[in-house]
Amino acid sequence: MKLANDRAAGFSLPLPPALELVIARLEALSVKPEFAAQREAALARALKPYLDGEAGGVLTPLPQEVDLAALILYCDVYPETGQLTLIEQLRDVITEHIGSEERAWLDPLKHSYTDVLEVTAVTQPEGAIMLRSIGDGTALELPGGDAAGRFTVGQMLLTRVIRRPDAADSNRAVWAGPGIIMPPADAQALVEQTAEWRREMEMASGSFALGEWQEFAKRFGHMILWAFAELRIAALVDAVVHIQYRTPQGQPYLYAVAVYDHHDYRFLADGLTGLTELTPEPPADGSSASGKPVRRWFQQETREGGTLTVARVTLTSAQLMVECESPERLDSVKHRLAASFGFSLHFRGETLAPPARRVSLDQLTGDEPLAVVVSPEEDLALLKGFLEQAYLEWSDQPHHALGGQTPRHAAASPALRERVAALIDEMERSDPGLLRSHRRAYDYNVLRGHVGLDEVHR
Structure with a gap:
């Protein structure tokens, strides 16, 4: 579901x-001091997914969600x-006179509920719009007017409709405004x-009184809004x-990194060369004190008209580092390494998080x-943050x-001191960091x- 286009378009x-x-009178009553706490609690409950958890402060409700929450209130x-x-x-x-035309809407409002409705017909030239509840199949007829050119058959609407007071026993209704x-x-x-949540509630309570869709939607319409928010x-x-x-050169940025110690350079070098998904690089100039060259293998894919490196494996005499474009890779x-090399590798640490970057919703959608x-x-x-964590306990x-x-x-041993230094x-x-940007990260x-x-200055 796209977040900011016509696939989730609000209407009023x-x-x-x-x-x-x-x-308007109900809104005025709801903001009075004696009812303010109930108002705050009801709106917070209806919009809970946006207030709790990781989404809080990142994604905001659509204006129509706020209006639907107000109708629940x-x-x-x-x-x-x-x-x-x-x-x-x-x-x-009785504090002020309410005309009979207004009073006639109170019972229809009281019996209305949040629903998910399918547009089944848009008739012309009358412009009547036929809807069907996805919850229980109830058919409804609503006036076209401003809505006639807005909806097409097959669309689904999250909204609330209100039965006409002069046609309470028919399927004629009016729009409640937002949707x-x-x-x-x-x-x-x-x-x-929503149905899954309803079943869980019924099983927990041992009562199946919520089996009727209209009863459930009336009492727990906020959960329908929750489900939409979760989508x-x-x-x-x-x-x-x-x-x-991406790197500045247009290659995938290999931010998912894992590092291992190992104790069998030749076994790993031969095994990595035998993995068909990896392409070996010619031995690098650098080598370890033991004379074993630094080796690298790449996993590459053809995309966007070019060859992209999506993973890199670097092997030294005592360490193996894996860099990938994503946590999944x-x-x-x-x-694959665990299946091929087993206990020859000792896991040292990993990082899966890309650099923190502020991205707008418009960019994401x-x-x-x-x-x-x-x-x-x-x-x-x-890399600096990752290596500081990975090497935190290396000495011990x-x-x-x-x-x-x-x-x-x-x-502390004269026989091994030079080996530690090497x-x-x-x-x-x-x-x-040297391979990526020619600067050490640690x-x-x-x-x-x-x-x-002793320190070494280079």
């Missing part, structure tokens, strides 16, 4: 004058304080989610997931996936290349200080 239609006056809320409902206050508490147009697939998902939030999450992060590569270019500065900051973790001793203890030197030469003198070695 004019009301009969007497009905408009009644709703006016027509459906029974105050827990024992106060009269707003409709009862307007009907039974939202949805595609059929989204409407079906909304109804199914919008899920669409936002999907849009975020499909952001395409990293997960796939990690499973365009027709094409959003492409975000990650600057070298952003890249270095991400047993290392196979040091005979199972920790680097800190090995550095390991840190190799890590520094293979720093991923200060390896921090590791030297942890194990008691």
Whole structure:
């Protein structure tokens, strides 16, 4: 579901004058000090998905959602304080004269409810619009007028309609004002989610009194709004997931990174070369103190008319680093490595989060996936944070290349001190920042200080 286009388009239609006056009176009653707490609680409940959780402050409700929530307040809320409902206050508490035309709308409002309706016919020239409730199949006839050119057969509407007071026993109704147009697939998902919540409530209570759609929609219409909000939030999450992060050179940005220690360079080098999905790079100039060259393999795909690198594996004498374009691809590569090399690898850490970037809803809801270019500065900051975390306990973790001793203890041994220094030197030469932007992302003198070695200035 797109968030900001006609697939989720809000609409607001004019009301009969007497009905408009009644709703204005209900609004005035709801903001009085004695009812303000009930108003706040009711609106917060109806709009809960936007106020709680990760979506709070990121995605805001459509104006029509707010208006539908207000109609729930006016027509459906029974105050827990024992106060009269707003409709009862307007009907039974005489403070000013209410004309008979206005009073005639009070019962129809009281019996109205939020619903999901399918447009089944738009007749011309009369302009009548026929609707069918997705919840229970109830057929309704509404006036066309301003709505006649707005709707087409097959559209789904999240809205509220009100039976005409002069035709209470017929299927004739009027628009309550606000509503939202949805595609059929989204409407079906909304109804199914609401039905699932209804079944859960019935099972928890042991009562099946909510089996009738109209009864449920009247008492729990806010849950229909919840389901729609969750569709919008899920669409936002999907849009975020499909952001395409790019380097300034147009290649996929490899932000999902995992690092391992290992103890079998030759076994890994031969095994990685044998993986058909990886393409080996000629051995790099850099090598470890042991003389084992730094090796790299790439996973590439043809997209957008070119060859793109979507994953990279770097092998040194004692470390293996995996860089991927997405957490999903990293997960796939990690499973492949685990199946191929098992206990030869010791997991050190990973990062899955792309650089923080403020992106507007308009960008997220365009027709094409959003492409975000990650600057070298952003890249270095991400790598720095990851390596600081990955190497936080490196000094005090047993290392196979040091005979199972920790680097800190090995550095205190004259026989192994140079080996610890060589390991840190190799890590520094293979720093991923050098490959990406020719600058080291991590200060390896921090590791030297942890194990008691002298700083090296390059």
